[in-house]
Amino acid sequence: MxxxxxxxxxxxxxxxxxxxxxxxxxxxxxxxxxxxxxxxxxxxxxxxxxxxxxxxxxxxxxxxxxxxxxxxxxxxxxxxxxxxxxxxxxxxxxxxxxxxxxxxxxxxxxxxxAPIRAVDDYRHGLRVRLCETRLAIQPRLAGIKHLNRLEQVLARAEWDDPAIAEGLLCDEAGRVISAVMANLFAVIDGVLITPSLERCGVNGVARAEVQAVREVQVCDLSLGELWQASELFLSSSVHGMLPVRSVDDKVFVPGPVTRALQQHWCELGFPTELA
Amino acid sequence: MxxxxxxxxxxxxxxxxxxxxxxxxxxxxxxxxxxxxxxxxxxxxxxxxxxxxxxxxxxxxxxxxxxxxxxxxxxxxxxxxxxxxxxxxxxxxxxxxxxxxxxxxxxxxxxxxAPIRAVDDYRHGLRVRLCETRLAIQPRLAGIKHLNRLEQVLARAEWDDPAIAEGLLCDEAGRVISAVMANLFAVIDGVLITPSLERCGVNGVARAEVQAVREVQVCDLSLGELWQASELFLSSSVHGMLPVRSVDDKVFVPGPVTRALQQHWCELGFPTELA
Missing domain, CATH: 3.30.470.10 (Aminotransferase class 4, branched-chain amino acid transferase, N-terminal domain)
Structure with a gap:
């Protein structure tokens, strides 16, 4: 054969x-x-x-x-x-x-x-870097998963430490938008929040799935607000729901919303080791 | 053969x-x-x-x-x-x-x-449209002629009237930057000006040639300032020095700086019908 x-x-x-x-x-x-x-x-x-x-x-x-x-x-x-x-x-x-x-x-x-992530990534979360590269504001392309990806290439090139799994991206105005390869969710004051993608960023499919099963507030988000989050996680159609363990020296702990969405991911039919 | x-x-x-x-x-x-x-x-x-x-x-x-x-x-x-x-x-x-x-x-x-332009384009200038598409501000990519060109594709798709040869692009903040396929020069109060490309735009080779042979002020430029220009022209390594005849309903007339640079273009060895 x-x-x-x-x-x-x-x-x-x-x-x-x-x-x-x-x-x-x-x-x-x-x-x-x-x-x-x-x-x-x-x-x-x-x-x-x-x-x-x-x-x-x-x-x-x-x-x-x-x-x-x-x-x-x-x-x-x-x-x-x-x-x-x-x-x-x-x-x-x-x-x-x-x-x-x-x-x-x-x-x-x-x-x-399919790339395999360590079980530990799902249990305890990823180490994330705050990127210096900023996303440009371009409403005409915002949300589209188009082939103009040099910003992501530049952002991903900022680190080569294999212990760092992802980068956090802000836009030119300093608003938090997403990770380099995933969308971002935060639980702040008990509310599940994801950044608006009206100006830049990619309208992720896993993000849409989260919005379909949970009440999510879509809004602008500053770094100062993000540091107040009780939970922080990434959504990726390739990797599922990934808790964030740290952004540089800020530490986060996976909480019940993250766990519930990981559970939902398994129920969709993705491998159970992903939670 | x-x-x-x-x-x-x-x-x-x-x-x-x-x-x-x-x-x-x-x-x-x-x-x-x-x-x-x-x-x-x-x-x-x-x-x-x-x-x-x-x-x-x-x-x-x-x-x-x-x-x-x-x-x-x-x-x-x-x-x-x-x-x-x-x-x-x-x-x-x-x-x-x-x-x-x-x-x-x-x-x-x-x-x-090589694409051939009508002699009239060089004598009397191009009709130009002010584009609605804005260039995003991204200093890390500004100046580079990279392969992420969806903004130019979107801008060029704004018109299909063959009488319109080019589009004028501003950045997200409303500053004038360039044409879709060429750089931009203006003579304002007797000073030859070209927009700064620190935030977006392509650092054109023909633009660099102009800077090498004339004193050029590189600065931020608003539309209001642009409308005061006594001469307006585009520089392109493919097409040379092209006067702008109009931007929408604003009218311009080729002047001595444009003519001198067209002459320089011929002296470089480009075909003389380009002036």
């Missing part, structure tokens, strides 16, 4: 990318990273909804979810725990920013073994 | 891009668009300097200019008037934002016939 195809480009197993693809030239596209458990993907519909919304906002034609599902099953074949990255670009185009009259979008599905 | 190779990827004429290239995944790279006149490229050294600076800021290994020059000669072969786009990415990597320990950068050289 031949080894499974872990990458499909426009459905082709040996597919490569045209050097003139606008995804490469301008980051003109969007992506999703989707957790699979065998042939199941508990948040698939939410990912499809966000992909559709993102494509609509950027005027990129969006493929049928059914086709993406079939291709995801191909690339994850034989992987017990997988992450599928779907990348949709506006496709190849002439030189220049103007939108092509008849775009031929490029579709990439790539499967990776 | 076979037709010339207009694209080289890492020196290979049939080269394609790995679907896992970070240039595609995150826009993790930089580019240059360089005007060629036959086998001559008057601003080549300035492009090489900027490419080196950009790569250094993003910690991407930069290839030797001599190798790029040889490859540029290959892709432009037989083209009298060409534009060469050089794209440098951090190369393929594992999933995730963290920098690869040993990056294998990807190098794309692609040649296009």
């Amino acid at each position: 031949s080894s499974p195809n872990r990458i499909l480009v426009n459905g082709r197993p040996d597919g490569m990318i045209d050097p003139l693809d606008r995804g490469l030239a301008y980051g003109d596209g969007v992506f999703e990273t989707i957790r699979f458990v065998g042939r199941m993907s508990p948040l698939w519909s939410r990912h499809m909804q966000r992909l559709q919304d993102s494509c609509t906002r950027l005027r990129i034609p969006c493929p049928e979810p059914e086709r993406l599902w079939q291709e995801a099953l191909v690339v994850t074949q034989g992987l017990g725990q997988a992450v599928v990255r779907i990348t949709m670009t506006r496709g190849a185009g002439e030189r220049g920013y103007a939108l092509p009259a008849a775009p031929q979008p490029t579709r990439v599905l790539a499967a990776f073994p | 076979s037709s010339p190779n207009r694209i080289l990827v890492n020196g290979r004429p049939d080269g394609m891009i790995d679907p896992l290239d970070r240039g595609l995944a995150y826009g993790d790279g930089v580019f240059e668009t360089i005007r060629f006149v036959g086998r001559m490229s008057p601003l080549w050294s300035r492009h090489m300097q900027r490419l080196q600076d950009s790569c250094t800021r993003l910690r991407i290994p930069c290839p030797e200019p001599e190798r790029l020059w040889q490859e540029a000669l290959v892709v432009t072969q037989g083209l009298g008037q060409a534009v060469v786009r050089i794209t440098m990415t951090r190369g393929a990597g594992e999933r995730g934002y963290a920098l690869p320990a040993a990056p294998q950068p990807t190098r794309v050289l692609a040649a296009f016939p």
Whole structure:
């Protein structure tokens, strides 16, 4: 038996990318990273909804979810725990920013073994760094999981200590927005809060799931307010609900809201070692 | 004789891009668009300097200019008037934002016939639209011609009237920064001014050439100040010095500073019909 195809480009197993693809030239596209458990993907519909919304906002034609599902099953074949990255670009185009009259979008599905976090990360939480890199304020792109990710690359490059798992990002005005690779939740005065993503940040699928099952207040949040949190945790469609143990020298302890949402994550069908 | 190779990827004429290239995944790279006149490229050294600076800021290994020059000669072969786009990415990597320990950068050289502008554009100037899209403020990326260009895609998508050639971009705070595809100069009270690019915008090679031959004041500029300009023009390494005839309903007339810089452009070796 031949080894499974872990990458499909426009459905082709040996597919490569045209050097003139606008995804490469301008980051003109969007992506999703989707957790699979065998042939199941508990948040698939939410990912499809966000992909559709993102494509609509950027005027990129969006493929049928059914086709993406079939291709995801191909690339994850034989992987017990997988992450599928779907990348949709506006496709190849002439030189220049103007939108092509008849775009031929490029579709990439790539499967990776799901990254495994230590059980300790879920029990006691992650060590987090407060990043110096600030997120720029750009309401026209805010919320979209688009391919312009240099800010995240710069932020992640701020540390190489493997004991630090994540970075906390503020926007140019100093508001707390998210982690580098995850959204952020805090319990402050007994209220579950997540930062507004109207100006920057990525509208996470795991964040949407939390909002669907708990009352969440979406608001602006300063660092001073964040330090008052009785619980702090990250939401990630790849990693689930991750308590924050510390942000630099500020210490936090996982509490009942975090535990309840970890429990919910297991009930969705994600592996129980994630809580 | 076979037709010339207009694209080289890492020196290979049939080269394609790995679907896992970070240039595609995150826009993790930089580019240059360089005007060629036959086998001559008057601003080549300035492009090489900027490419080196950009790569250094993003910690991407930069290839030797001599190798790029040889490859540029290959892709432009037989083209009298060409534009060469050089794209440098951090190369393929594992999933995730963290920098690869040993990056294998990807190098794309692609040649296009140089776009021709009407002589009237150089004589009387371009019609320009004031864009609604604002440039986000991000000092860590300001000046770099990187691959995160969704703002320019959004701005250019604001109009499809072919009579409008360019868009004027302000930053989130309302300061005038540049055009979508070019830098901006204004003569105000007899002083030649170009907006500061400390917060956003691209540090243009043609802009640097203007700064090398004229006294230029670099400063913040409001729209109110811009409307007082006696001359307004754009600088572009592809198109040279382009007067602005109008920004929406505000009208401008090309003046002596614009004409002198167009003359300088010809003296550099660019075609004389560009003035």
